[in-house]
Amino acid sequence: MARHSCCHKQKLRKGLWSPEEDEKLLNYITKFGHGCWSSVPKLAGLQRCGKSCRLRWMNYLRPDLKRGAFSQQEESLIIELHAVLGNRWSQIAAHLPGRTDNEIKNLWNSCIKKKLRQNGIDPNTHKPLSKVENNDEIKFHAVGESNDVVSVASTKLNLSQASSTTSSQSLRVPPSPDLSFRRPSIACDGSFITCFQPNDPEGELCFQQLRCSTTMSPSASSNTALHHNWNWSSSDISPIQVHSALKPNRPSDNYYCNIDCNNSTYWSGTVNLQNDHIFENSPISWLLADCGRFDKETEVHPSLCDPELMKWFEYLHHTPFVFNLSPSEASQLGHSDKKPSAGTCSVTGGGLISSCPNDQILQASPGSDMYGKTLQVIAVSSGQNSSSSLDPMKIKFQDKKV
DNA sequence: AATAAGTCCAACCGCAATTCT
DNA sequence: GAGAATTGCGGTTGGACTTAT
Numbered sequence: 001m002a003r004h005s006c007c008h009k010q011k012l013r014k015g016l017w018s019p020e021e022d023e024k025l026l027n028y029i030t031k032f033g034h035g036c037w038s039s040v041p042k043l044a045g046l047q048r049c050g051k052s053c054r055l056r057w058m059n060y061l062r063p064d065l066k067r068g069a070f071s072q073q074e075e076s077l078i079i080e081l082h083a084v085l086g087n088r089w090s091q092i093a094a095h096l097p098g099r100t101d102n103e104i105k106n107l108w109n110s111c112i113k114k115k116l117r118q119n120g121i122d123p124n125t126h127k128p129l130s131k132v133e134n135n136d137e138i139k140f141h142a143v144g145e146s147n148d149v150v151s152v153a154s155t156k157l158n159l160s161q162a163s164s165t166t167s168s169q170s171l172r173v174p175p176s177p178d179l180s181f182r183r184p185s186i187a188c189d190g191s192f193i194t195c196f197q198p199n200d201p202e203g204e205l206c207f208q209q210l211r212c213s214t215t216m217s218p219s220a221s222s223n224t225a226l227h228h229n230w231n232w233s234s235s236d237i238s239p240i241q242v243h244s245a246l247k248p249n250r251p252s253d254n255y256y257c258n259i260d261c262n263n264s265t266y267w268s269g270t271v272n273l274q275n276d277h278i279f280e281n282s283p284i285s286w287l288l289a290d291c292g293r294f295d296k297e298t299e300v301h302p303s304l305c306d307p308e309l310m311k312w313f314e315y316l317h318h319t320p321f322v323f324n325l326s327p328s329e330a331s332q333l334g335h336s337d338k339k340p341s342a343g344t345c346s347v348t349g350g351g352l353i354s355s356c357p358n359d360q361i362l363q364a365s366p367g368s369d370m371y372g373k374t375l376q377v378i379a380v381s382s383g384q385n386s387s388s389s390l391d392p393m394k395i396k397f398q399d400k401k402v
Numbered sequence: 403a404a405t406a407a408g409t410c411c412a413a414c415c416g417c418a419a420t421t422c423t
Numbered sequence: 424g425a426g427a428a429t430t431g432c433g434g435t436t437g438g439a440c441t442t443a444t
Contacts, residue, residue, distance in 0.1 A: 014413080014414075015412095015413075015414090016412070016413075017412085017413090051414090051415095052413075052414080055412090055413065055414085056412090056413085059412075059413085060412080102411085102412075102413085103411085103412095106410070106411050106412085107410095107411095109410095109411095110409065110410055110411075111409095111410090
């Protein structure tokens with residue numbers, strides 16, 4: 001097998017880096033920056049190729065790298081991002097400050113894959129490995145423009161086993177289909193972030209261990225992150241609030257909120273007090289569970305339009321979910337290759353899903369009326385760069401009767 | 403205690419995209 | 424515009440370490 005071109009020219013060292021080599025590279029880059037990587041080894045006095053130097057710097061010597069084991073939150077985020085991005089390790093790493101693509105890839109291959117399989121989930125597709133009997137499946141119909149009837153059977157997840165293990169919580173696999181009604185919720189009114197305790201009639205969430213932490217991102221002018229922790233006790237009935245005095249000054253300043261239960265992240269997201277936006281990190285978002293209950297404009301990951309993820313919604317709510325889109329709206333929402341541009345579509349009633357194959361219109365199905373509200377989905381312009389799949393859409397929940 | 407099997411992870415490799423000449 | 428050089432990415436490998444037999 002041919003070596004990389006830069007290694008042909010001279011006999012270069014390979015294998016593990018010695019502390020002396022590390023020191024040479026670190027000293028050189030600290031003083032002069034890396035510039036052109038191919039010239040770094042010569043200038044730094046190393047018998048390595050530039051590529052090797054770059055890799056060592058990026059994966060080990062960089063001062064901004066985070067050391068130590070991955071937290072439960074980080075693992076959860078990796079799983080969620082992998083469901084959306086696949087093996088795009090560098091893009092996943094971009095969402096985990098201080099972590100490298102190599103590190104995440106190794107974690108995935110050595111650890112997370114195994115955990116997912118143990119919980120009955122295919123790590124490649126994020127679909128369940130096994131399905132249960134047909135009578136538990138939810139079937140619904142969506143009527144296309146040509147009056148073709150499209151039947152979509154949702155995937156019933158085999159969760160009973162997973163919910164009995166601690167690792168299942170790290171996967172944020174719901175312990176029961178009714179979990180959505182027990183989720184905590186975050187509200188934001190421009191002055192306060194308020195964390196509401198979830199309704200937990202069966203005590204599954206063990207409130208004694210439910211914790212909310214909020215970290216304000218450090219701004220350019222300040223290296224200090226504001227960090228707050230609260231613990232709910234079983235007797236608490238009041239929501240937790242972040243006081244307005246902590247309101248950040250710049251629109252870019254966000255609060256990163258995590259709600260943990262039994263040391264696993266149960267809800268995570270970003271709250272921006274400047275514009276009242278709440279962005280949930282989870283692509284398997286709980287947000288749609290709040291249809292009709294939110295009255296704030298909220299950002300949601302476009303992956304919510306992914307039929308596979310919508311199946312989770314179906315599973316959680318025992319109700320189908322049907323988009324009611326015009327062809328152009330369907331296209332704008334990402335059912336074509338183009339990114340969403342400006343546009344509006346309405347999603348009506350209690351349920352919706354699903355794919356809009358080939359710009360086919362899916363008209364409203366006789367969905368359930370469990371929410372009795374109108375959900376407006378506003379696809380916002382997300383620029384021309386089609387390489388980014390993470391630009392959020394805004395979803396506005398309006399308190400209107402259908 | 404010796405050895406095999408399994409796990410983890412740093413580093414290598416080829417390829418593709420981008421930049422430079 | 425063409426070819427070379429460089430950069431970045433994801434798949435794979437190999438060796439150190441741990442665990443099981």
